[in-house]
Amino acid sequence: MTEYHLTTPISEEDARKLKVGDIVYVTGEHVYTARDEAHERALEMYEKGEKPPVDFEGSVVYHVGPVAWQKNGKWEIVSAGPTTSIRMELFEDEFLRKYSARIIIGKGGMGAKTLGALKEVGAVYCSFTGGCGALAAKGFKEVRAYLWDDLGMPEALWVITAEKFGPLLVTMDSHGKSLHDDMDRMVAARKADVYARIGIKE
Amino acid sequence: MKDPSQVIHDTTVRLLRKAATVLPKEIEEALKAAHAHETDETAKTQFSAILTNIKLAATGVPMCQDTGIMIFYVKVGDKFPFIGEIKDSLAKATRKATADTPLRPNAVNPIIGGNSGDNTGKKIPWINWEIVSGDSLEITAFPKGGGSENACILGMLKPGVGLTGVKKIVVDNAISYMGKACAPNIIGVGIGGGSDIALKIAKQQLLRPLNDKHPEPEVAKIEAEIMEAINATGIGPMGLGGKTTVLGVKVDYAMRHPASLPVGVAIQCWAARKSTAIISKDLDVTYLTHPVEGKK
Ligand code: SF4
Numbered sequence: 264m265t266e267y268h269l270t271t272p273i274s275e276e277d278a279r280k281l282k283v284g285d286i287v288y289v290t291g292e293h294v295y296t297a298r299d300e301a302h303e304r305a306l307e308m309y310e311k312g313e314k315p316p317v318d319f320e321g322s323v324v325y326h327v328g329p330v331a332w333q334k335n336g337k338w339e340i341v342s343a344g345p346t347t348s349i350r351m352e353l354f355e356d357e358f359l360r361k362y363s364a365r366i367i368i369g370k371g372g373m374g375a376k377t378l379g380a381l382k383e384v385g386a387v388y389c390s391f392t393g394g395c396g397a398l399a400a401k402g403f404k405e406v407r408a409y410l411w412d413d414l415g416m417p418e419a420l421w422v423i424t425a426e427k428f429g430p431l432l433v434t435m436d437s438h439g440k441s442l443h444d445d446m447d448r449m450v451a452a453r454k455a456d457v458y459a460r461i462g463i464k465e
Numbered sequence: 466m467k468d469p470s471q472v473i474h475d476t477t478v479r480l481l482r483k484a485a486t487v488l489p490k491e492i493e494e495a496l497k498a499a500h501a502h503e504t505d506e507t508a509k510t511q512f513s514a515i516l517t518n519i520k521l522a523a524t525g526v527p528m529c530q531d532t533g534i535m536i537f538y539v540k541v542g543d544k545f546p547f548i549g550e551i552k553d554s555l556a557k558a559t560r561k562a563t564a565d566t567p568l569r570p571n572a573v574n575p576i577i578g579g580n581s582g583d584n585t586g587k588k589i590p591w592i593n594w595e596i597v598s599g600d601s602l603e604i605t606a607f608p609k610g611g612g613s614e615n616a617c618i619l620g621m622l623k624p625g626v627g628l629t630g631v632k633k634i635v636v637d638n639a640i641s642y643m644g645k646a647c648a649p650n651i652i653g654v655g656i657g658g659g660s661d662i663a664l665k666i667a668k669q670q671l672l673r674p675l676n677d678k679h680p681e682p683e684v685a686k687i688e689a690e691i692m693e694a695i696n697a698t699g700i701g702p703m704g705l706g707g708k709t710t711v712l713g714v715k716v717d718y719a720m721r722h723p724a725s726l727p728v729g730v731a732i733q734c735w736a737a738r739k740s741t742a743i744i745s746k747d748l749d750v751t752y753l754t755h756p757v758e759g760k761k
Contacts, residue, residue, distance in 0.1 A: 264506055284506075284507070286510065327530065328530065328531075328569075329530055330527055330530045330532065330567060330568070330569045332567050341526050341527065341530075341567060342522075342526055342527040342528070342529065342530040342532075342569075343530050344529050344530050344531070346612075347612060347645060370645070370647075370703065371644075371645040371703075371704065372704075390703065390705060391514075392510075392511050392514035392515060392518070392702075392703060393612070393647035393703050393734070394515070394518070394528065394529040394531075394610075394612075394647045394734060394735060394736045395514050395515060395517075395518035395528075395529070396518070396522075396526075396527060396528060396529045396530035396531075397518050397521040397522040397526045397527070397528055398514055398517055398518035398521055399530075400526065401521055415580065416569075416570075417569075430510055430514060432507065432510060432511075432705065434705065442507075442705060442706075443704070446643065446700070446704060446705065446706060447643070449699055449706070450640060450643065450698050450699060450700060453697065453698055453699055454640070454698075456697060457636060457640075457694050457695075457697050457698050458633075458636070458694075460690060460693055460694040460697060461629065461632040461633065461636060461690055461691065461694045462629050462632075463629060463633060
């Protein structure tokens with residue numbers, strides 16, 4: 264378990280150094296929020312040959328629907344814990360291939376398609392502790408833009424300057440390892456013992 | 466004379482704000498104890514993030530960005546003089562707390578779509594009414610997050626499976642969502658009654674003090690067994706591995722129909738938010754879970 268402090272844009276080489284179990288803190292201007300609809304829109308733009316309003320290369324893409332408010336004309340994110348990532352499994356592999364983001368952040372982990380794409384493009388998936396909205400917001404130094412606001416506050420593309428945003432735990436790496444898959448196997452292996460405690464023999 | 470609507474309103478605004486920003490002491494204590502108990506590195510990082518988060522939130526920001534759908538449990542004394550003012554005051558307070566805290570607007574119309582923007586709308590906030598004898602009013606704000614709510618289930622079991630079947634459905638559910646409901650969780654189980662009754666009982670269990678035990682030893686034993694079994698899975702905080710998957714399991718029951726064995730399972734996340742106050746007939750307010758500084 265190694266601790267890394269990375270600055271965006273993150274290079275492929277740096278992303279490939281990261282292994283499951285490592286802790287990452289992110290600083291820099293290429294930090295974006297994206298849920299289902301923002302992923303979909305970014306992919307549509309790619310299909311149409313249009314350029315998205317931000318640079319996704321080397322970026323950090325965070326699955327989150329933040330609570331934000333405007334103070335003195337400036338947007339501020341108040342609380343921003345991760346949302347369940349598996350919903351984005353539909354789009355993430357294509358998104359990674361097309362835009363070369365290097366760190367995807369969310370909770371609960373993602374599936375085989377994403378794991379394959381992480382390996383292919385050199386990127387990782389990190390888990391941020393679910394529900395820790397206040398802690399996440401502390402790592403956001405500034406909200407630079409609130410784009411695609413027609414999608415609504417949670418689904419919009421928020422453009423963030425991060426400062427020591429973390430701790431992010433690498434749970435899927437570019438070497439094909441997924442802590443989420445390991446957990447499934449471990450829990451399955453323990454099932455007989457678990458059942459025995461409630462009087463069930465398998 | 467104080468304005469009863471205003472008192473109920475102002476009290477509720479404070480309850481909602483406190484619920485969103487400060488966990489009840491006993492939950493925080495349990496999370497600290499769990500942190501100390503874990504040996505696994507990953508589990509430790511999850512708990513230390515949660516504990517840091519709780520500290521940051523206590524300065525007045527929502528601990529979690531999902532500030533929940535608004536649910537109240539109201540116990541109103543049959544002699545409380547202002548029963549008619551309660552419903553409106555709770556809705557108004559919800560709108561005010563949404564703007565001031567701020568809370569995330571979480572009330573979406575399932576038919577025509579669209580978010581009301583203020584956490585109120587048809588049947589929301591939802592109020593669970595209970596008439597009790599007495600002359601005061603007890604309000605519990607219980608904002609409920611979507612992630613943990615999505616892990617709630619109802620099983621209409623065949624009575625033949627017995628209590629083992631009941632325990633199995635609770636354990637199987639925990640294994641199937643694998644910590645995704647922001648474990649460590651608190652699980653409420655309601656047995657019997659009927660489909661709606663079982664779920665209602667299950668959810669009410671989430672209001673019980675974390676360290677209590679069911680007064681009937683047979684039920685307390687079921688609680689202990691389920692808790693031990695789920696913690697033996699190793700799912701751990703956030704499903705990333707560890708000893709603490711649940712902080713508590715609370716079971717209660719109602720008589721059942723001979724032909725059915727309903728089991729409701731309600732899941733609460735570590736952000737187990739609730740806040741309770743009592744308003745007397747003279748409109749004096751006592752905050753139970755979140756006392757006012759300097760006051761008992
Ligand atoms: S499950 Fe609870 S802690 Fe997790 S995101 Fe939802 S409300 Fe927050």
